[in-house]
Amino acid sequence: MSSSTTPTDRKHTEVAVGILIDAQGRLLLSTRPEGKPYAGFWEFPGGKIEAGESVEQALRRELHEELGITIAAAQVWRVTEHDYPHALVRLHWCKVFDWQGEFEMREGQAMRWQQLPLDVAPVLPGAVPVLQWMAQERGLDPSAAQARTTA
Numbered sequence: 001m002s003s004s005t006t007p008t009d010r011k012h013t014e015v016a017v018g019i020l021i022d023a024q025g026r027l028l029l030s031t032r033p034e035g036k037p038y039a040g041f042w043e044f045p046g047g048k049i050e051a052g053e054s055v056e057q058a059l060r061r062e063l064h065e066e067l068g069i070t071i072a073a074a075q076v077w078r079v080t081e082h083d084y085p086h087a088l089v090r091l092h093w094c095k096v097f098d099w100q101g102e103f104e105m106r107e108g109q110a111m112r113w114q115q116l117p118l119d120v121a122p123v124l125p126g127a128v129p130v131l132q133w134m135a136q137e138r139g140l141d142p143s144a145a146q147a148r149t150t151a
């Protein structure tokens with residue numbers, strides 16, 4: 001019998017992620033703040049779901065904390081998983097079309113509104129499938145969703 005830890009032994013970290021889409025169909029990406037794993041990588045805004053929170057509540061809290069905006073209703077669109085060395089994450093992706101307030105980068109992150117294919121890189125690996133689905137929805141080649149350059 002092996003006592004090693006198999007991937008199924010790891011507990012998922014539940015994460016709420018917002019795909020903010022503006023009137024021109026652009027997507028909001030921001031950089032991961034210093035001090036976090038993958039600092040400087042581009043990601044969609046969001047964060048860990050706390051005990052007792054729904055995905056929507058967690059997303060509303062995180063976007064307020066990180067960006068200073070208040071979102072209207074948000075429904076889960078897709079759920080994905082990614083196994084990082086630092087955590088096994090389950091990502092609950094919500095498209096968000098309505099929000100109130102002015103954007104403020106409260107964690108010192110950079111932010112860009114992006115069309116596909118992106119012109120920022122590198123992107124957090126756990127966000128790649130979602131970029132491919134978004135590209136597919138727009139009739140673009142999914143493999144070209146990310147920037148060709150490496151930043």
Ligand SMILES: Nc1nc2c([nH]c(=O)n2[C@H]2C[C@H](O)[C@@H](COP(=O)(O)OP(=O)(O)OP(=O)(O)O)O2)c(=O)[nH]1
Nearest residue numbers: 015017043044045046047048082087089124126127
């Ligand atoms: N926000 C966000 N997280 C993502 C994306 N893709 C992806 O794999 N993740 C992963 C990275 C992290 O392991 C996890 C989010 O955790 P986090 O550390 O950013 O969350 P948090 O702000 O609540 O962190 P904390 O400092 O409060 O602990 O989800 C994405 O596009 N956006």
